[in-house]
Amino acid sequence: MADETEGLPPRSDFSAWYNEVIRRAEIMDVRYPVKGLYVWYPFGFALRNHTYTLLRNLLNRDHEETLFPLLIPETEFMKEAEHIKGFEDEVYWVTHGGLSPLDVKLALRPTSETAIYPMYALWIRSHADLPLKLYQVVNTFRYETKHTRPLIRLREITSFMESHTVHATWDEANEQVEYELGLSQEFYRDLGVPIIISKRPDWDKFPGADFTMAVDAVMPDGRTLQIGTVHHLGDHFSKTFGITYEDVNGEQQFGSQTCYGISERCIAAVIGVHGDDKGLILPATVAPTQVVIIPVIVGKRGDEILAAVKDLEKELKAAGIRVKTDARDMRPGAKYYHWELHGVPLRVELGPRDLDNKQLVCVNRLGVKTVVPRENAAESVKRLLDEAHDQILERAEDHLESHLMTATTPEECNEKLDGNVVVVHWCGCRECADKLEELTNSSLLGTEVRSQYVKNDEGACIICGKPGKAALVGRSY
């Protein structure tokens, strides 16, 4: 549905590269006639499905999946004061049903706290009902006035995973926060995307939360992309919505809550972090096609090769590998280009010489070539896919490390922020943060930085010189 006739912009021009690869690799079509709403092409949607299957499998270990309505009555939506303030500028309102105005306006969920918690108040009666851990994958809506961009800043977030848990105590909810952060780590490791976790400053937390932990990736241009948040809600919402339980002593207590969200930005991270000048580089965990087989037909042995390719495809399929054969009558270069653009992790070539030598020539998406015996092909292919995954993770880690800087003065920080993320020391006060942000045109993303790539040490505040702690500074998407 999208043409491949011209070359991609180089990845060093990241913004242009991203927009073009989204189109040419058939992830999304941006021509839908409303700003900020995009159409998933079948290939993009398959990538989306594999990614969310991975996420669901992780969540299903201790959550159950559910589904709540999209429409939230104004009366519920307006109950939590901080929450309203955080969202009032960006909520879409349904005001009419057919030709008649509605009695109560309905919000399109920007997030589902106010849809879910009135039901939690009905469902939770006693400590035996706790913990309650549910999630849903839904479309949510934000009336974005800024520049929109597929998968990154949208008006319809088509694939928002939101988990909502209730616990007996603040500490138990806090353990859940840690657990969800661990899930994020596992999820992004499976996607080969290195992440940095930090605690957002108090003024940047989720409206109605005690605190917010955020997960950031670093894109090739050095800008950060928030690709997950875990909020400790304390009892803000349980007090507003009356989520109480009878404890073991027969007393009524308010539940302590967390929520946790991952949107299709996780796919933007996969695309952005792993690509190259040829197009997508997909981890095998989520690639719609993991292996493409290319019959190399020279001379008269065409039928023989096609039969061998068919056998191989069948064998790999039976082993659970997502494999396609490209037997189209076109020059190999154009085929390679097509599958590289779509990020297919492994290409297997089979020609007359391979047939004679009982071997397969395998080339992974990073260009690493391996010749393996035809016997036990599925096993070898699986091993090569695992190795390819390790290689793209390593490549992404190298990239992240090379874009992580430190700075001790605002000038140094400003200079290094061009294409990088910077770790500074900060005393913790809002004034210093505001000043730093103003001087460097950046955001103080967070403290309590957790990342194998960042030293979480102490030092003099970059602004006031008082004792400070490591803080992450970046320019964000």
Next chain:
Amino acid sequence: MADETEGLPPRSDFSAWYNEVIRRAEIMDVRYPVKGLYVWYPFGFALRNHTYTLLRNLLNRDHEETLFPLLIPETEFMKEAEHIKGFEDEVYWVTHGGLSPLDVKLALRPTSETAIYPMYALWIRSHADLPLKLYQVVNTFRYETKHTRPLIRLREITSFMESHTVHATWDEANEQVEYELGLSQEFYRDLGVPIIISKRPDWDKFPGADFTMAVDAVMPDGRTLQIGTVHHLGDHFSKTFGITYEDVNGEQQFGSQTCYGISERCIAAVIGVHGDDKGLILPATVAPTQVVIIPVIVGKRGDEILAAVKDLEKELKAAGIRVKTDARDMRPGAKYYHWELHGVPLRVELGPRDLDNKQLVCVNRLGVKTVVPRENAAESVKRLLDEAHDQILERAEDHLESHLMTATTPEECNEKLDGNVVVVHWCGCRECADKLEELTNSSLLGTEVRSQYVKNDEGACIICGKPGKAALVGRSY
């Protein structure tokens, strides 16, 4: 989350039974604070997921999955005159983003023709792009003013599968209609739900279609439930949205289109058609739990039995069976009641005597008891699940056949419609249909009836006596 303390209403009081079983078997919670919007409990959502996985697997044979935006600009929505007329009373309109009115109002899709077809116009260029066959599973919205009911008549249809195809000619589109009807037959056979296909009268077709084929099930009270439709759209929409292709002769032609829809009413049919006084009866194809193992612990051999049960569970799981063990310390009767209410197809009991005799006592949801050897348990269990499926299909077919009547006068028809569906002969004119509907307080559902249960013969019109064809008359949900 729902209590099971009292008995269900008898299934003979179908409406009361349905509402109660939806709640007690934890399908949906109806207490969400907006009329016609419901919350899926995790158990109901698991049933929903298995059902849609079945449907997706059928569709994926020749369709690709995709996803289009929920919001349709008024400018696109208003392009097809008949289509607007059909939906203007029931469309929800988004008029505000944040605190500002929108320039162009946005409709919440009631169905997606007007969201999808502008993109098809961009995607389709030549005959080589055809046929195009895509589908999506999405939430759609109808501002229902009638009595709402979970899964049957909702304001947010949470799980609408809509397929949209484009073909070079009307005849090829017509072949696709036949193909989709075949898919429906296969899908509902997998759900054990017998169906009747018919062609809706011209005045009852989809707004903008050449004709509409509908799939109906018959509920226990004799009322029909429309659980699928396939529309031949001809070139109505392709002319409106400019979906053209260059044919082999280099001439521009309009595409010919079909669309096909199945909503969560398919789950209402499963619940309605198969239940009994004890609760749900689920086909194993979609049951969240296919087998429940109940350890029968009497005397001192508790540990030994629990270990044997654990082994059995592991073995069945490894064979791909969705199995749970209920080792709760409560009386067996209460356990049986719980799993019967939730429709689990097979209960396996394992006590000291079974251990000694190396056997398992299996009781299916219809009460059929079979003792099988412990050896090769997975194989036996699979066979019993298949047999149970045949039994519930047969039971449903018997029910349908006993509720299918014929009539030759309006009086007879009216009388028999009480609890049944009636086949009459009809000349085909609107006047006679209107008169019959008025006299019998029913709907003329369709002609060209296709069903192994209905004789599609000819005879004198029930109203005017002129030559007529078989037509289905019923009272619908």
